Amino acid sequence: MARTSTPPDDPRDASLRVSKHMRDSLKAAAAVMSRPLYDVTNEAMEGYLAKVKLPDPRTLLNRPKRRV
Numbered sequence: 001m002a003r004t005s006t007p008p009d010d011p012r013d014a015s016l017r018v019s020k021h022m023r024d025s026l027k028a029a030a031a032v033m034s035r036p037l038y039d040v041t042n043e044a045m046e047g048y049l050a051k052v053k054l055p056d057p058r059t060l061l062n063r064p065k066r067r068v
Contacts, residue, residue: 030040 026041030037
């Protein structure tokens with residue numbers, strides 16, 4: 001079976017590189033702070049979610065429906 005190479009601009013490859021970079025950054029932060037990795041990861045996720053602006057679900061439900 002021939003092995004195919006992925007093009008350098010493959011978005012899946014880019015997402016894997018970002019994920020590995022984020023994982024390595026979290027591991028380094030945990031090591032520097034002498035804390036468990038899961039604590040640092042949970043704090044990072046909470047910080048990210050605090051910055052994300054999610055719409056209020058009540059406003060989406062109360063919005064009048066458009067007729068097409």
